[in-house]
Amino acid sequence: MTTTDRRIVALSAGLSTPSSTTLLADRLGKATVAELGALGLTATTETIELREHAHDIVNAMLTGFGSDALEAVIERVTTADGIIVTTPVFTTTYSGLFKSFVDILDKDSLVATPVLLGATGGTPRHSLALEYSMRPLFTYLRADVATTSVFAATEDWAQERDGANTGGGSLHERTARAGRELAEKVALHKNTGPVDPFATAPSFEQMLGS
Amino acid sequence: MQFGIFSVGDVTTDPTTGRTPDDTERVRSMLTIARHADEAGLDVFATGEHHNPPFVPSSPTTMLGYLAGVTKDIVLSTSTTLITTNDPVRLAEEYAMLQVISDGRMDLMMGRGNTGPVYPWFGQDIRQGIPLAVENYALLRRLWTEDVVNWEGNFRTPLQGFTSTPRPLDGVPPFVWHGSIRSPEIAEQAAYYGDGFFHNNIFWPISHTRQMVQHYRQRFEHYGHGRADQAIVGLGGQVFMRKNSQDAVTEFRPYFDEAPVYGHGPSMEDFTAQTPLTVGSPQEVIDRYGAMREHVGDYQRQLFLIDHAGLPLKTVLEQIDLLAGEVVPVLRREAEAARPAHVPSGPPSHAERVAAATSGTAQSGTAQPAASVTTGK
Numbered sequence: 320m321t322t323t324d325r326r327i328v329a330l331s332a333g334l335s336t337p338s339s340t341t342l343l344a345d346r347l348g349k350a351t352v353a354e355l356g357a358l359g360l361t362a363t364t365e366t367i368e369l370r371e372h373a374h375d376i377v378n379a380m381l382t383g384f385g386s387d388a389l390e391a392v393i394e395r396v397t398t399a400d401g402i403i404v405t406t407p408v409f410t411t412t413y414s415g416l417f418k419s420f421v422d423i424l425d426k427d428s429l430v431a432t433p434v435l436l437g438a439t440g441g442t443p444r445h446s447l448a449l450e451y452s453m454r455p456l457f458t459y460l461r462a463d464v465a466t467t468s469v470f471a472a473t474e475d476w477a478q479e480r481d482g483a484n485t486g487g488g489s490l491h492e493r494t495a496r497a498g499r500e501l502a503e504k505v506a507l508h509k510n511t512g513p514v515d516p517f518a519t520a521p522s523f524e525q526m527l528g529s
Numbered sequence: 530m531q532f533g534i535f536s537v538g539d540v541t542t543d544p545t546t547g548r549t550p551d552d553t554e555r556v557r558s559m560l561t562i563a564r565h566a567d568e569a570g571l572d573v574f575a576t577g578e579h580h581n582p583p584f585v586p587s588s589p590t591t592m593l594g595y596l597a598g599v600t601k602d603i604v605l606s607t608s609t610t611l612i613t614t615n616d617p618v619r620l621a622e623e624y625a626m627l628q629v630i631s632d633g634r635m636d637l638m639m640g641r642g643n644t645g646p647v648y649p650w651f652g653q654d655i656r657q658g659i660p661l662a663v664e665n666y667a668l669l670r671r672l673w674t675e676d677v678v679n680w681e682g683n684f685r686t687p688l689q690g691f692t693s694t695p696r697p698l699d700g701v702p703p704f705v706w707h708g709s710i711r712s713p714e715i716a717e718q719a720a721y722y723g724d725g726f727f728h729n730n731i732f733w734p735i736s737h738t739r740q741m742v743q744h745y746r747q748r749f750e751h752y753g754h755g756r757a758d759q760a761i762v763g764l765g766g767q768v769f770m771r772k773n774s775q776d777a778v779t780e781f782r783p784y785f786d787e788a789p790v791y792g793h794g795p796s797m798e799d800f801t802a803q804t805p806l807t808v809g810s811p812q813e814v815i816d817r818y819g820a821m822r823e824h825v826g827d828y829q830r831q832l833f834l835i836d837h838a839g840l841p842l843k844t845v846l847e848q849i850d851l852l853a854g855e856v857v858p859v860l861r862r863e864a865e866a867a868r869p870a871h872v873p874s875g876p877p878s879h880a881e882r883v884a885a886a887t888s889g890t891a892q893s894g895t896a897q898p899a900a901s902v903t904t905g906k
Contacts, residue, residue, distance in 0.1 A: 381794035384733055386803060517744045520713035523721035523752075526663050 325362040325505050327351050328396050329403040332369045332417035333439070340439045341368055343471045343494075344405040347437055350498025351401065351505070358506045362400075367392055369420050376416065379423045397428040398512055401505035402462075404453070405437035408445040412452040413438070421456065428513060429462045433504035435497055436468035446470035463508070465500040469493050530864040531875045532857040533573025534566055534849065535608040535765065535832040538586035541839035544787040549839075555585045556592070558842045563596050565846050567603035569853035572875075574600075575608035575638065575832060580647050583789075590623040597631035605631055608729070608832065609640025609708045612669070613661040614651035616685060620665075621672035621693040628698045633879025638706035638727055638763075639666060641715070653684070659714050660684075666705075666718065673702035699883045704876055706763060706830075713744055720748030725761035725876050728825075731834055732790060734803050735824045738764065742825040758869070761876050763830035764821060767806045770851045774809040780844075781808045788838035811855040818856075819863050827868045829875045831860070 329348035333340030348364030355362040369376065375389040385393060396402060406417035436453045440446070449468040457464045475490040488496065536559055542549040550558065563574040576586045576593065586592060593605040605627070610620065627635050641658045642648070648655040664682050671678050672693040681687040697703070706725035709715030710733065719726040726745040730738040742762055749760035769784075771777035778797070785797045785808070800806055807817045822828060833852060836845040868874060877885070 378795040378799070382732060382791050382800075384737070384803070386795075386799065517713050517740065520717060520744075523663075523717050526659070526714060526717070527667070 323361040323363050325355055325360055325400040325509070326398075327355075327362055327364040327401045327403065327501075327505065328399040329364055329366040330369060330396065330405065330420075331366060332406040332414045332420070334370055334407065334414070334416070336370070338368070338370075338407075339471065339473075339476065340405050340407050340437075341366060343437050343439055343469065344403055346494050347403045347405070347435055347469060347498060347501075350494045351403065351435070351501045352498075354495075354499045354502035355505060358502055360502075360506055362505070364403075365395070367395065369416050372420075373416055376419050376423060380419060385423065393424065393428075397424065397432075398510050399432070400508060400510045401433040401435070401501055402429070403435045403437060403501070404457070405439070406453070408438050408440040408448045411445070412448055413456070418456075421460075424460075425513075426460060429457070429460045431508065432462050432510065433465065433501055433508050434462040435465045435501040437471070437497075438468075439471045441473050443470065443472040443474065446472070463504055465497060465504060467493065467497040467500050469497045530828070530861055530868075531572035531604065531830045532852070532860060533571050533575065533604070533606075533830070533832050534562070534835055534852075535573075535575040535577070535606075536562065536586070536836050537577045537834065538579060538584050539789060539837050540583040540585060541789060541837065542787075543839040543841060544783045546841075552585045558836070558845070559586065559592065560596065560599075561842060562836055562845055562849070563603070563605075564599055565849050566853070567600035569849050571603060571849065571853050571857065573604045573606055573830065573832060575606040577608050578611050578640075578642075579644075580614075580650060581644060590627045593627055593635065594630050597627065597634065603634070605635045606706075607637045608727075609638045609642075611642045611647075612639040612665050613641045613655075613658055614648055614653050615665075617665040617669040618672065618685070618688070618691070618693065621669050622695075624703055625673065625693065625695050625697050628703050628879075629695050633698050633703075633883075636704040636706065636725075636876065638708045638725075640708040641712075657684070659712065662715065663718060666707075670702070670722070673697050698879065699886075701879065701882045701886050703879075704882065706761075706876075709741070711741075713741070716741055716745035717748055720745050720754075720760070721752050723749065723752065723754035725763060725829070727763035727765070727830070727832075729765035730805055731765045731767045732804055735805070735821075739824045742828075746826065756871070758826055758872055761830075761873065762825060762828035763832065763876075764825065764828060765805070765832055765834065766818060766821075767804070767834045768814045768818075768848070768852070768856075769808045769835070770811050770814055770848060770856070772810065774813060777808050777810065784838040784840055792838075811851055814852075814856050815859050815863075819860055822864065822867060827864070827872045829873060 329344035331341040331344040344366050352362045352364050375386045379385040406413040434457050436449050438449050540555045566574050576589050578589050589607050645655045678691050706727045707715050707719035708727040728738050728741050746757035746760045750757040769781040807814050835848045
């Protein structure tokens with residue numbers, strides 16, 4: 320296994336197989352790796368589909384701990400140098416599966432992590448869901464969110480081919496721009512791993528003094 | 530090594546019959562379970578303390594005081610005593626009284642409680658859980674070890690010239706455990722005082738338990754109470770047994786599927802793989818729990834949850850017979866064979882603590898903390 324400079328994880332909360340949300344995650348991942356390459360950094364990207372862990376995510380909410388497979392996913396995500404998060408827009412916002420996964424993350428586990436937002440939907444009229452619900456969610460988690468977020472409506476997949484510009488650029492152009500923004504953040508950020516709760520626990524003298 | 534049972538005291542409908550005991554029946558079942566455990570030869574019975582339905586054991590020392598009178602050998606304990614919402618003055622009095630009545634056949638385990646609404650019912654705030662546990666326990670120790678206490682703190686009215694009665698039996702306070710699932714601060718507190726640390730791992734993977742116990746052991750040594758492997762460790766556990774493994778699985782499954790906490794969540798197979806829950810033959814329980822020491826080191830107390838989720842009393846008593854008759858003798862023999870001589874077999878008994886106090890030797894739970902305790906000025 321070769322060592323690379325950066326590791327990107329692209330999360331997809333898409334439910335169908337194949338899923339346009341996963342396709343978007345893949346493309347954003349590849350765009351980011353390509354842009355990191357342009358910056359002189361080698362990088363890998365892996366796409367993780369939450370669908371495969373849906374039952375484990377609900378179980379973790381009920382029991383307070385994740386299965387080994389889910390804990391491995393959480394570890395991959397929270398130790399990545401940059402994360403791409405993608406979800407279908409359901410009933411005005413991110414899917415329940417997407418939010419459930421975010422809910423089981425430690426609230427400090429994504430602090431300062433570069434994050435790129437992506438979403439899919441049937442019509443571009445849902446595109447602001449990225450701005451009014453996805454972005455505040457990751458701002459709350461104190462992640463470092465890229466300015467450009469990418470919404471892919473059904474028609475974007477068609478327009479991509481004929482190069483039509485819908486105002487913000489074609490899906491291809493927006494994907495490249497978002498990948499560039501994430502790459503620039505990731506180039507400046509190396510994940511140093513999770514905070515060790517035992518190493519940071521106060522000594523008893525400190526507790527008595529407080 | 531000590532082996533016993535601990536009860537949450539939940540009132541839960543038996544999913545196989547639809548029958549729900551009332552509070553009176555559940556309290557009396559707990560008493561029967563404790564007496565049976567004593568007669569069968571288990572080492573410890575511990576009751577939880579809860580102040581919200583569906584749990585009945587609100588008044589541990591009343592229950593344990595009665596049990597002290599009707600049992601012979603079993604150590605009576607708590608799992609846990611709420612050090613946050615109880616007044617430490619009342620705890621000092623009640624548990625010293627229990628210690629005297631039981632002739633030292635008791636200890637207790639401090640816990641914070643995790644139910645937000647319970648705190649305000651007792652005038653406290655769950656966000657202050659750790660500071661409450663720290664200040665209240667520091668005061669409790671002083672009330673047991675000093676005849677006259679002048680004290681001022683953040684969470685209760687000051688004390689001037691206060692003496693808690695009865696004074697501890699033979700002048701030696703009860704042995705104390707600190708129970709915590711997730712908070713390194715509580716492992717730190719246990720280590721600081723040289724008290725016991727109990728990790729109730731019944732809903733947790735062993736990897737997490739190992740981390741918490743290891744932290745406690747390292748800090749125990751840091752504070753000069755002995756070597757890390759001499760720290761006093763207890764673990765929770767949960768089992769359901771029948772002679773034939775498959776009978777246990779078939780019989781317990783409806784209780785698992787409907788159980789509070791994990792019911793309607795993971796499958797029983799997943800949960801048994803991920804947590805210490807073991808459903809099967811006595812030999813399977815022996816194999817599983819005999820290996821716990823490989824994860825946390827030689828430890829001193831193993832408690833099993835066997836009476837929850839609506840299991841009928843008769844079934845619970847059968848579980849005690851299987852535990853005491855087939856499982857514990859083997860586990861005890863194995864633990865004794867594996868334990869190095871310098872590691873304590875169990876937590877210190879009252880007699881051992883009295884002997885240590887008179888001879889002046891340091892011993893877990895009696896040693897002076899590394900620094901003077903000044904909480905509450």
